Structures are given as C-alpha cells and as structure tokens.
Amino acid sequence: MTVIASKGAGPFIAPAAILSLLVALVPVIFIFYNSTAGGTSTEAFTSILESNLFLRAMRTTVEVSLLASLLSVVLGYVVALHLARQSARRRAALMVLVLLPFWTSILVKSYAFTIILGREGIINSFLSWALGAEVVLPLIFNRVGVMVGMTNYLTPLVVFPVLASLLAIDPALYRAAEIMGAKPARIFLTVTLPLSAPGVLAGALSAAVMSLGFFIVPALMGGKQDIMLANLVDFYTREVLDWNVASAVGVILFALVAIFAVPAMLLRGKQQGAR
Amino acid sequence: MTVTEPNMIELQGVSKEFGNFLALRPTDLNVRKGEFLTLLGPSGSGKSTLLNMISGAFAASSGRIMLNGTDITNAPPRKRGIGMVFQNYALMPHMTAFENVAYPLKVRGVSKADIREKVTDALKRVGLAGFEHRKPKQLSGGQQQRVGIARCIVYSPSIIMMDEPLGALDKNLREQMQDEIKTLHREIGTTFIYVTHDQEEALNMSDRICLMNNGSIVQLGTPDDLYFRPVNKFAAQFIGESNLFSGKFEADGRLKLSSGDGLALPANAGIAVGQSCQVMLRPERVKAVVAGDAPVSASTQSASGRVANVSFIGSMTSLAVELTDGTLIKLKLTSLPLQSRYKVGDAIELRWDAEDLVVLREEA
Numbered sequence: 001m002t003v004i005a006s007k008g009a010g011p012f013i014a015p016a017a018i019l020s021l022l023v024a025l026v027p028v029i030f031i032f033y034n035s036t037a038g039g040t041s042t043e044a045f046t047s048i049l050e051s052n053l054f055l056r057a058m059r060t061t062v063e064v065s066l067l068a069s070l071l072s073v074v075l076g077y078v079v080a081l082h083l084a085r086q087s088a089r090r091r092a093a094l095m096v097l098v099l100l101p102f103w104t105s106i107l108v109k110s111y112a113f114t115i116i117l118g119r120e121g122i123i124n125s126f127l128s129w130a131l132g133a134e135v136v137l138p139l140i141f142n143r144v145g146v147m148v149g150m151t152n153y154l155t156p157l158v159v160f161p162v163l164a165s166l167l168a169i170d171p172a173l174y175r176a177a178e179i180m181g182a183k184p185a186r187i188f189l190t191v192t193l194p195l196s197a198p199g200v201l202a203g204a205l206s207a208a209v210m211s212l213g214f215f216i217v218p219a220l221m222g223g224k225q226d227i228m229l230a231n232l233v234d235f236y237t238r239e240v241l242d243w244n245v246a247s248a249v250g251v252i253l254f255a256l257v258a259i260f261a262v263p264a265m266l267l268r269g270k271q272q273g274a275r
Numbered sequence: 276m277t278v279t280e281p282n283m284i285e286l287q288g289v290s291k292e293f294g295n296f297l298a299l300r301p302t303d304l305n306v307r308k309g310e311f312l313t314l315l316g317p318s319g320s321g322k323s324t325l326l327n328m329i330s331g332a333f334a335a336s337s338g339r340i341m342l343n344g345t346d347i348t349n350a351p352p353r354k355r356g357i358g359m360v361f362q363n364y365a366l367m368p369h370m371t372a373f374e375n376v377a378y379p380l381k382v383r384g385v386s387k388a389d390i391r392e393k394v395t396d397a398l399k400r401v402g403l404a405g406f407e408h409r410k411p412k413q414l415s416g417g418q419q420q421r422v423g424i425a426r427c428i429v430y431s432p433s434i435i436m437m438d439e440p441l442g443a444l445d446k447n448l449r450e451q452m453q454d455e456i457k458t459l460h461r462e463i464g465t466t467f468i469y470v471t472h473d474q475e476e477a478l479n480m481s482d483r484i485c486l487m488n489n490g491s492i493v494q495l496g497t498p499d500d501l502y503f504r505p506v507n508k509f510a511a512q513f514i515g516e517s518n519l520f521s522g523k524f525e526a527d528g529r530l531k532l533s534s535g536d537g538l539a540l541p542a543n544a545g546i547a548v549g550q551s552c553q554v555m556l557r558p559e560r561v562k563a564v565v566a567g568d569a570p571v572s573a574s575t576q577s578a579s580g581r582v583a584n585v586s587f588i589g590s591m592t593s594l595a596v597e598l599t600d601g602t603l604i605k606l607k608l609t610s611l612p613l614q615s616r617y618k619v620g621d622a623i624e625l626r627w628d629a630e631d632l633v634v635l636r637e638e639a
Contacts, residue, residue, distance in 0.1 A: 172365035178352045179330055179359045180379035180430070190378070194369045 018065065028254070043093035044248035054232065054249065061212060061228045063257070065142070069207040073200060076158030080199075081192075083159070084166035098156050110220040112147055112166040114140060117148065117221075145221035150211055157210065158203035165199025166192070182247060205264035212257050230251040280339075280612050282373040283308045283434055283466040289338035291324050298324040299393045300491040301338060306434070306529040311460050315477040316487035317513070322470050326436055329468065343433055343500060350614070358432030359467075361375050362439040364419045366411040370421045372398065375409035379430040397429040398422075400459070424459070434466040441476065453479055474514045478502065486510055507636045510554040516593075518561070518604050519635075521553040530554060534600040539576055539629040546634060553635045558593065560631040561606035563617070580604070582621045592616060596623055 007091075035044055048054040079098060083091050101109065116122045117139035128136040139145060169192065177187045215230035227235075229249055236246035284306035291299040299321040306312050314322035318505065328335050329342075331352035340348045347355050366375050376394045385393070398404055401421040411419050420440055427435050437456070457480050460467050471477055477484050478498040485508075486493045486501060494506045497612040499528030505511040508519060522532040524546045538554070546552055564577075583603065584595035592610045594617055597603055610616070617623060 012306060020448040121513070170363070170365065172363060174362050175330075175332055175352070176359065176361060177367075179355075180356060180426070181353045181356070182378075182383045183353060186382065191367065 014060075024163075029176070030245045031250050031254075034243060035251045037244055040140050044244045048245055048248055056073075058077060058229050058252070059227050059230045060226060061226070064150070064214075064218070064228060068147060068154060069124075069204050069209045071147060071151045072158045072207045073162075073204045076155045076203060077162055077196075079155070080159045080162035080196075083163050087246075089231065100157050101152060104198035106153055106216050107220075110216055111150075111151065113145070113149055113221055119147060122156060135180040138149055140221055143226055144224050144225045146218050149217035149221040153217070153232055154207040154210060158207055161202040162196060162199040165196040165202075167233055168172075170193045202264060202267050205260050206268065208260040209264060212260070213253065229256070281308050281344075282306065283310075283343055286325075286329075287339040287341070289325075289328060289335045289340060291321075291328060291333070292336045297490055299328075302492060304485060304492065304495070306466060306468060307464055308483040309464050311457075311469065311480060313469045313471060313481040314476040314486045314487060315474060315484050315513075316363065316493075317470060317472055319489075321490040322485075322487045323438060324490075326438055326468065326470050329434075330357055330359055330436060331438075340566050350597040351531075355409075356433050356467065358427035358430070360420070360423045360427050360434040360435065360437040360440045362442045364416075364423045364443075366419055366422055367425070368411055368519070368533070368602040371408050372414065372425075373409055375411070375422055376426045376429050379426065382428060388508045394425075400428065401425045401455075409615075416444050417452060420444070420452065421479050424456070428463060428465075431463075432465070434468060436468045437469075438467075438470045439472070441473075445632070449476070451541040456480065478514070486513065488513075504633060505555065505635065508518060508553055511633070511635055516555040516558050516607070518558060519553055520556070520602075521551065524541060524548055524550050524552060532600075534602055536600050536602075539574065539631070540632055540634065541630045542574075544632075544634050553637075555633045555635055556604075556627060556631060558605040558607040559591075561604065561625055562607060563594070563606065564626050572628070573627075575626055575631055577624065577626045578604070579622065579624045582617045582623055585617060586618055587613075594623070596625060598625075 002010075027050070028259050033039065036042065037044065043238055083094055083098075086094060104112075114121065118124070119136050123139060124135055124137055127137070139148070156191070173191055174187060177191050213230050214228060215234065218226045219229045219234075230253065232254070233246050233249050236249060253267075282305040283331065284304070286302055286304040288301045288303060288463055289299065290301040302321075302325070304325075304397050314325060316322045327333055329340060331347070331350065335348060338348070339346060342355060342357075370378070373394055376397055378455065380393060394402070395404070395407075396573045398407060401424050403418060403421050403425065406414065406418065406422075409418075411422070414422065420443075423440070424563070424597050429587045438455075441452055444452065447529050453476055456467075456469075460480075469477075478501075481498055483495065483497055484501050485495045486507050494501055494510045496504075501510060501514050505514065505517075511519065520530065520532055520538055521599060522530040522538065524530045524544075525537065525538070526548050527537065529539055530552070531537055538601065540554065580596045580598040581595045584593075586593040590610055594606050594608065595603055596606065608617075
C-alpha cells in the first residue's frame, strides 16, 4: 500500500499489478466461489473436515513444512555464516554456487535424487561396497526423501536473508566483544545470533510459505504417508473429479499459507523501512 | 614526576606490513604506567596500526609487544585485558546501556549483585545515571560514547585505548568531553593511549604526544616540547601555525635567506657556519608595533612591510604581512573591533625575539 501511495510509482507498478490480478486474483476468486458452490453451501468444507485423508494430509503438510524450514534454516545459516566471512569478491563467486540448484527444474532434480538415494543408488551402492555387505537404507519414497528434496530447494532461499542480516552487523562489534574478553562461542551467541535473528525469521517464514504448497517433491520422492495438501488437491481434481472439494482444500491451504506469509511480508517491510 | 614510573607498554622494533605496503616501520615506544599518551598524526601515519597491534586486532610483522612486563605479541585480544573505546562507539545495538556496560563483567563471570553495583557506578561516573534502560539508538552520540567509556572503565583494564573517540561529535561537545576524559584519567589513574588527528585535542589532553607520519614516529614528547620545540618541518607545520625560513648559516651568526637578508638566530642554535637549515617562528610570537619604538633587548628583531591579508577568526586575527624584501610572514594578534584592526595595504612594523626562532632538523 505504501509503495503505491508513493508519488509517481503508479505507471511502473501498473503492468505487473494488472497481470497479477488477472492470473492470480481471478482464479483465486473462482476457487473461493467454487469451494462454496456459488456461495450457498459449506458442504465441501464440512465433508473434508470429517475426512481422515484430509486431516492426515493437513498434519503431514504442517509437519513437513516446519521440519523442512527448520533444516533449511540450520543449513542455510551455516552457509551464510561462511559467506559473510569471505571477501566481497570471493563471496560473489560463492553465491553463484548457492544459486546453482536453481539452474535445474525441481522435477529433474527430484528424478536425479532417485539415482542418488534409491535402493541401488549411489549412496547405498557405496555403503555396500565399503562395508562388504548388502546395504539398503530407505532414503527415498518416504519422509527422508521428502526432506532431502525440500531442503535442497529451500536452503538457498534462506541463505540470502540471513546473509543480508549478517553483513549488516558492524564488524567493530566483534572486535569490541573480543577485546572485552569474550570467546568466539560467546560472541556468536550474544552478538551474531541475536543480530541476525531478523534474517533468520524472514528466511524461516519464506521457507515455510514455500514448503506448504510443495507438490512435486512429495509426489516423486515421498511415500504414501507423505501426501501433502497440494497432492490432495490434485487427487480430488484428477481422480475423484470433485472440484468442489478440491477447491475447499485449496482455500484451506491458502489460509494456511497466509498465516506464515503475512508476518513474513510485515517483517520484510519493517526491515526495508529500517534501512 | 612520571619519569620514575615503570613502563606499561613496551614496543620493541614493532612493524607492520600489509602486502607490500609498510604501514609501520620498526618502532620502539614505551608507554609509562598511568600516563596519558596520545598518538597524533594524519590519516595513514600508522597511529591506528600501532593501536590495533597493541589491542591485538592484527599481528605485528616483526618485533615484540610487552604489556606490564609480559610478552603479549602473540596473545589473542581477549587475553590482553585491555579496554578500548571506538570512534563509532561499537555498542551492541540490541542491548540496553546497562547490558552493554555489564557485558565485559558477564564475560568475566562476575556475580549479578556485583554487576549491578559496578555498572550503576560506572554509568554514574560518566553522567548517565537514569539511562540504564535506553538502547543505543535512543541515546545521542555523546551519550553513546559515554556508554562506551563506562563499558571500558567498568572492568578496570590495565590500559584504556581510545581510537578517535570524539571524531563523530560536533565541536562544542568534543571540547566538553575532552575535559571529561581528562578528569576521568586523573581520577582512575589508568594508562590511556589515545589516537587522534586533532592537534588541539592532543595538546589539551596528553601527558605526552607521539607524533607520527608515514609509518614512523616523528617526535615523542610533552605537548610543550611539540609546540615550542618541534624537531622538523613536519612537526612544526602539523602542530600550530608556523612561519618557516630557510637559508645558510653565515659567519656573522645570521641565517642568510634566499631573499639576501640575514636573520638573527638564537644564541645557542648550534649550527656550523656554512650549513643550510630551516627555522620556524610561531605567528603569535610576532608582534606588531607602532613605528619608531625602540628595540626591547639585544635579541629583538624588527622588520617592516605591508598587510597582505587579514583573517578575523574570533578571539584572534591572523595577518599575512609582505616584508619589503618580498618575504611573507604570518602573525596572530588578539582581535580588536573592525575600525581598530589592520586593513589590507596598511604599513606595519613587526618585532620578534631571535630566541623564539626554532632550528628544525632535516626530515628523514
């Protein structure tokens, strides 16, 4: 809102805004309309809220999203910490490597992971060879596979907000803490961590928002237990052909995403305002 | 009086290279216990490099650093027990004033009750009682630096180093805080090492000044030594204003200037006949007199000329006078109202005492 209000921004924002309205808002309205059968019935909602399948998928979605976000934040934080300690030149080069996974479609990557994680995959083959016995670790088509796939996708998204907040810390603070006698672990806990918290929060929220709607990874790398809400929408749309219920699931997923997306947006606005 | 005090810091042949750049030539420097030593110099002179090596921010390329008799050359900063005040305060932005000052005590495992007492005391000492719960952002620059000073004195470090601590403050506040820091030094008696590029700050605050340029020490001495007895042209020009004359020392005891005139030198100048040298005269030692006044003593010199420029800068008025032989000489007079001040073009008669001329050494 504040952006639109700033003078002269209108002509620049208009094209993207109009496009977003057409391709995003109109379908969303359609789905809301559809889920209530034209605003007259709540039957679709009551039926899925009583459905075991839906409740399980809902639980899986929340569990998987939170765990994947947590893992991504931990992994992303370590990467960001390393990047923050490099010279600007080296950091730029390393950031290209962080973005490298985005050069490949998530669909291709999910298939590629089967080669690495599968029964006869690289990891199991190597372990079998190294231990001299048949090793078949269940690494894919289960929760582990979903986590590997999702973390792989989400980690780079966490790296950037965390890196930005790490780089915003005045290096003199580290010198001051050190001169005052603090050991590295204490400096990390009392200076680095609290001052990078806004970046961590922003990264975690955007990872959570992204992961709630994941479809391909649970479909290709998960097992039967790992059906998420997006997969359920697909199931109702293509197999049960009940668009009414599919829309209701979509609306609930939309609300779930909003719970994480709104704080993320507010936080981002606050950070940019502070700069 | 401080001469008998033992050395708190001893630098023995300490140098620092960054790649091919020699930031500090091998340097010896002793800092006495309890003294206020200022490292003064232009940017790039090596003063901050020197400070950072004492604090341990980076390692010396050669030499030894002794702190209170212990070799700390390779000790990490946290083991040196030094206090530091930073130019940009370096306060933890997420902590209150109280928490900032408590930080070094927490690190040292001091009990909660003692922390409360010591922090309250330190904040009171810097005039910030009642500001305990403010975050740095809610404090003015001067207040933030007071927190920085409190954070330093609270754990009684063996030396307190200040790296241009007043550099970010405006002039009036800077002068006020100079006096506060001076008083603090007198009260707590800790050794202070202070870095500044502001000569007035150095003259006002220090027991001794270490003047630096191009990575080495130019002169080490009391403020009086540096002002009245600068060793070379750099020292003479960096501290205060100066008139410089160069020429050849003649058998008649005068310095023959390029203009052809002779300049009387102090009786014990110690220069060999035929030697070239440079001499300095402080503008405030030159007096303007009413023409025809008799010389006051044998060493009194006089010259006449015309006023070439007048700068009224408040308490003092600077004049540039062109002497009859074309030499320009600056002088400083106590300001008078406009109608009584000299004007450009006025004829003027100058006097100074030959004993006020300082013979400068060639720069290394």
